[in-house]
Amino acid sequence: EVQLVESGGGLVQPGGSLRLSCAVSGFTFSDHYMDWVRQAPGKGLEWVGRSRNKANSYTTEYAASVKGRFTISRDDSKNSLYLQMNSLKTEDTAVYYCARADRWSAPFDYWGQGTLVTVSS
Amino acid sequence: EIVLTQSPGTLSLSPGERATLSCRASQSVSSSYLAWYQQKPGQAPRLLIYDASSRATGIPDRFSGSGSGTDFTLTISRLETEDFAVYYCQQYGSSPLTFGGGTKVEIK
Numbered sequence: 576e577v578q579l580v581e582s583g584g585g586l587v588q589p590g591g592s593l594r595l596s597c598a599v600s601g602f603t604f605s606d607h608y609m610d611w612v613r614q615a616p617g618k619g620l621e622w623v624g625r626s627r628n629k630a631n632s633y634t635t636e637y638a639a640s641v642k643g644r645f646t647i648s649r650d651d652s653k654n655s656l657y658l659q660m661n662s663l664k665t666e667d668t669a670v671y672y673c674a675r676a677d678r679w680s681a682p683f684d685y686w687g688q689g690t691l692v693t694v695s696s
Numbered sequence: 697e698i699v700l701t702q703s704p705g706t707l708s709l710s711p712g713e714r715a716t717l718s719c720r721a722s723q724s725v726s727s728s729y730l731a732w733y734q735q736k737p738g739q740a741p742r743l744l745i746y747d748a749s750s751r752a753t754g755i756p757d758r759f760s761g762s763g764s765g766t767d768f769t770l771t772i773s774r775l776e777t778e779d780f781a782v783y784y785c786q787q788y789g790s791s792p793l794t795f796g797g798g799t800k801v802e803i804k
Contacts, residue, residue, distance in 0.1 A: 619784065619795055619797045619798045620733075620735075620784055620786070622794065636791060636792075638792050639792070672740055672741075676788070679788075680726070680727065680729050680789055681746075681788060682731035682743055682746040682752075682786065682788055683733075683786075684746075686740035686742075688739075688740055
């Protein structure tokens, strides 16, 4: 059974940092693209960024709103995806989901349950 | 960036009725790389339709997708009580990946 489980959310002050994790199981992690998608309270979905698979050298891509502040990484030995968030702003407050895609041009077929990040003083 | 505009914002219907949701793109979506997701309160989105018209695994056949280029439609032929939720379209053909703003299907 495919599972994605996020952790690491919480309350952080503006300008602070936080690292989210996504532990996966039930599939070969290195074969898949992995993304982060967020949802501000009461709002729609926003793509945050992606890590390509091993065959594509784990290269990353980011939304303009987080580029230079957020970094995606992964550890295949731990079957885990990470999102390092620095210089956090109040507008980064959201539920953060990790999601799986088979390749670049593929939909998100599995999602985690999400973890809430609140940026507030 | 491809902007996706969903309409209507809210659809009020009764169980058994047909729902038609629209997703319009600001420019052509490459190879019809468009998906539809369903989201219920407190839950993650669930993939319903991909490549504009292919049903994801386990999705009932009352859900269907159509369209190409810039105009796409999700149709629910006969609404069941469990179908009342928010629906999002997403294009995955070009970067950045983008989502529509969502359509809420509520019980009338």
